[in-house]
Structure formats: structure tokens, C-alpha cells
Amino acid sequence: MGFFDFLTEEIAIDLGTANTLIIHNDKVVVDAPSIVARDRITGKIIAVGREAARMQGKTHENIKTIRPLKDGVIADFDASEKMINMFIKDIPALKKRWLTPSLRMVVCIPSGITEVEMRAVKESCERVNGKEVYLIHEPMAAAIGIGVDIMQPKGNMVIDIGGGTTEIAVIALGGIVCDKSVKIAGDVFTNDIVYYMRTQHNLYVGERTAEKIKIQIGAATEDLELPPEEMDVQGRDLLTGKPKQVQTSYREIAKALDKSILRIEDAVMETLSQTPPELAADIYNTGIYLAGGGSMLRGLDKRLSQKTDLPVYIAEDPLRAVVRGTGICLKNLSKYKSVLIK
Ligand SMILES: Nc1ncnc2c1ncn2[C@@H]1O[C@H](COP(=O)(O)OP(=O)(O)O)[C@@H](O)[C@H]1O
Ligand SMILES: [Mg+2]
Incomplete structure (x- = not known):
């Protein structure tokens, strides 16, 4: 803790392909669709989040709505940065401050994104006064948010079904042992x-x-x-x-939806078949955890359970599991240092 720490604010961001969530002071202060609306003539962003979502499908030729993170990759860098920027500036507690505080941030990114995209996200965050920026992979944040003790020498399977991708991962000893990301969500x-x-x-x-x-x-x-x-x-x-x-x-x-769900089932089966036997034995006992908005599809847990012969549990408030996990990392930076990407 430095002398100027009172000038530093901490925020956790789940930069999802469908929804962006931000935690500040233990509270979810932003929970909005990852959408921006841009004026085609001036190039200016005219709305983000819920307001931009209302314009979706109803725009005329001068306004375009964009999902900057569609399909689990960053499709539009400029729009992503502006979106992050506007969401952060909208946090009520930060708006009130007369000095822009420097930020310590943990940002959860879709695991499909490349090194170059990761650097771009980090730089975007630095440009909005991020002094210390850490990134974390989505399945890891989901596992922590669900309440799995990821540091144990014990295997756990987590499936996060978001907007753009379904991330399947087996986690043990604070690392991802095997994982799969499919663009079906x-x-x-x-x-x-x-x-x-x-x-x-x-x-x-x-x-x-x-x-x-x-x-x-x-x-x-x-x-x-x-x-x-x-x-x-x-x-x-x-x-x-x-x-x-x-x-x-x-x-x-x-x-x-049957064909798409079959493809998710196949990906789950494939990941299970690549899981080392000792961890497979753990998963036999612990079952599979689901997170992300897609996990709320009726009967999906039951269907996956029948397919794998394993118990399947849906996270509490699955849309917020990832941001919860990201927030827990932020509060326990030294404990989770090894799972963060600096
Ligand atoms: N009750 C529900 N049943 C099925 N799908 C849902 C439900 N609620 C939200 N979703 C879907 O979940 C997805 C968003 O999930 P989310 O975890 O926020 O994605 P991301 O992490 O990619 O932003 C959207 O495709 C949305 O339509
Ligand atoms: Mg997500």
C-alpha cells in the first residue's frame, strides 16, 4: 500500500461478447450489453450498452450498431476501446471524483482472443488511466466465481456458455489443464x-x-x-x-436448437476424453459446473447430464459468475497472481 493509494480505485471487468459487467467496491456497477452505436457520417459513438441495444435492428442508414466483440474475438478495436472507456466513465462513484483516479483493474477476456488482441485490450485499459492492468481467462474467472477452489490438486470441469463462445475447461492447481472453445453459444x-x-x-x-x-x-x-x-x-x-x-x-x-447443442455436447465429450485419468476421477465425483447466460436454456443441464452421466450444476446467477470471479481475483491479487496474465 503506497501513500497515494487513496487515489487509486479498483475495478473488475468482465468483457463479454454479449454483456460487459463491472464491479467496483464489491458492487456490480455496470451490467450492459456489449453494443455500441456509431454515426456513420461523423464516425462518433453516439450510444453504448442498453441505449445502443435499443437501437439494434431499428437503425437507418446513418446509424450503425456494432457488437465489437462478436464471436469471441475483437471485431472492432476502436469501438471496443470507446465502449470500455464510456462504461468506466459511467461508474457513479468515479464520476463524482474531481480528480480522475488511477485504476487497478482485472479484466476477464474471452479465451479465444489472440496475443495481439490481449495487448490491445490492455492498452485500451491503460489509456483510460489503468495503472495496473491484469487479464484473466474466462473459464478461470468463472470457476472462481462459482466458488471452486481452483488452487487444490483436484480437477474441476467448468463450462461457460456465453454469447459468442462456449468455453469448456478442466482446472486444477490454479491452471487450465485442458480446454476447448467452440463458437457455438x-x-x-x-x-x-x-x-x-x-x-x-x-x-x-x-x-x-x-x-x-x-x-x-x-x-x-x-x-x-x-x-x-x-x-x-x-x-x-x-x-x-x-x-x-x-x-x-x-x-x-x-x-x-438441437444441432447446435449436439455440437456443444461433442465438445464436452472431447474435452472429457482428453482429461488425464486422475482428474477424470475427480470430475466423476464433483460433476460439471455451468456458467454464462446460455446455461440458463431450459433443460440444458439435464441434457448434458444424460450425455455425460455426470451431475451438472448451474452456477448461482450464471450471468454474473465471471465478473464475481474477476472481482474475487482483484481483492486477492497476491493469492491469484499466478492465474493472472500481467
Ligand atoms: N434465460 C436465458 N435462456 C437462454 N439464454 C439466455 C438466457 N438469458 C440470457 N441468455 C443468453 O446468454 C447470452 C449472454 O450470456 P453472457 O454470459 O452474458 O455472454 P458473454 O459472456 O459472451 O457476454 C446471450 O446470448 C443471451 O441471449
Ligand atoms: Mg462471459
Whole structure:
């Protein structure tokens, strides 16, 4: 602790492909979609987060909404940096300060991103007054956030199903022993629903509507204990061009998502088959932990459990498990030094 530490603020960031979350003083102070809206003529960012999300799919030719981290990679560096910048500046406690504090930050990054992209994220953070910036891989942060004691000589399997990627990792002794990242996650599920509506109902729906269907009645299996009610969906009729409404059920959505979920199952099976036997023995006893928004798809835990013959647990508040873990690292920097990427 230095004399000027009172000028330093600590923040933990989960820079997700779908949602960005920030913890400051043990509280989640930002929880917003990773979206920016840009004016095409001036190039200026006019909105980020929730405000930009509201514009999605409803823009005209002069405004464009961008998901800077789509597919688990940084698709737009400039937009990502501006987004991080605006989210940090929006933290109420920091806005009140008359001196911009220097920041100690731990940032969780999608594990698919390259060295170059990692450096870019770090530099972006440094430009917003990040004096000490540490990065952490997503499955590690998820495991810590779930409450797994990652430092133990014991294997644990964590699956984080986000927007762009599903990260599967076996963790022991503070390191990732084997892992796999597949680009099948929430966004693909949403697109599957768009495609299903188009081909089965001749109904053209936008991404926002498809995501709403996924959250309201989405399912990973037709065999649900508590099935949701049917849902009315509005869109455009592909044949007549007129707005129309159809009714759909979770069974249909389970059919629409089946192929994608099969690919996640395959990736899980492959990771299990690469797990060293002693750790596999641990996982037999501890089971599999799920985190990320995608893990909330109805029946997904049950389906994975049937496939692997292992118990599957969903993290408490799965959308926040990663930022929770990132926040725990921030508060215990010396304990977790070895899992951070400096
Ligand atoms: N109840 C739900 N059922 C199914 N999917 C959900 C649910 N809630 C959120 N999602 C999906 O979870 C994804 C976002 O998860 P998140 O963990 O925030 O992703 P990321 O870490 O990539 O930002 C989105 O694709 C969203 O549609
Ligand atoms: Mg995430």
C-alpha cells in the first residue's frame, strides 16, 4: 500500500461478447450489453450498452450498431476501446471524483482472443488511466466465481456458455489443464431460431425477437418437467410481405436448437476424453459446473447430464459468475497472481 493509494480505485471487468459487467467496491456497477452505436457520417459513438441495444435492428442508414466483440474475438478495436472507456466513465462513484483516479483493474477476456488482441485490450485499459492492468481467462474467472477452489490438486470441469463462445475447461492447481472453445453459444442459438422461423413458418423475425423467444420459451430438450406456455411471435410474412403472427412452442425451439447443442455436447465429450485419468476421477465425483447466460436454456443441464452421466450444476446467477470471479481475483491479487496474465 503506497501513500497515494487513496487515489487509486479498483475495478473488475468482465468483457463479454454479449454483456460487459463491472464491479467496483464489491458492487456490480455496470451490467450492459456489449453494443455500441456509431454515426456513420461523423464516425462518433453516439450510444453504448442498453441505449445502443435499443437501437439494434431499428437503425437507418446513418446509424450503425456494432457488437465489437462478436464471436469471441475483437471485431472492432476502436469501438471496443470507446465502449470500455464510456462504461468506466459511467461508474457513479468515479464520476463524482474531481480528480480522475488511477485504476487497478482485472479484466476477464474471452479465451479465444489472440496475443495481439490481449495487448490491445490492455492498452485500451491503460489509456483510460489503468495503472495496473491484469487479464484473466474466462473459464478461470468463472470457476472462481462459482466458488471452486481452483488452487487444490483436484480437477474441476467448468463450462461457460456465453454469447459468442462456449468455453469448456478442466482446472486444477490454479491452471487450465485442458480446454476447448467452440463458437457455438447464445448468438448461434438465436440465429437457429431466426432460421427455423423462416423455414418452418415463412416468418422473418429479427435477432431481438429471436432472442426473446429463446429466453421466454427456449429449451434444449423436448422432455421438460415444467414446460413454458406457447408464445405468440410477430414478424414479416416472407410470402406476402405483410406483418404477421404465429404461435410457437418450446418443442419447436428445442428442434431448432438441437444441432447446435449436439455440437456443444461433442465438445464436452472431447474435452472429457482428453482429461488425464486422475482428474477424470475427480470430475466423476464433483460433476460439471455451468456458467454464462446460455446455461440458463431450459433443460440444458439435464441434457448434458444424460450425455455425460455426470451431475451438472448451474452456477448461482450464471450471468454474473465471471465478473464475481474477476472481482474475487482483484481483492486477492497476491493469492491469484499466478492465474493472472500481467
Ligand atoms: N434465460 C436465458 N435462456 C437462454 N439464454 C439466455 C438466457 N438469458 C440470457 N441468455 C443468453 O446468454 C447470452 C449472454 O450470456 P453472457 O454470459 O452474458 O455472454 P458473454 O459472456 O459472451 O457476454 C446471450 O446470448 C443471451 O441471449
Ligand atoms: Mg462471459
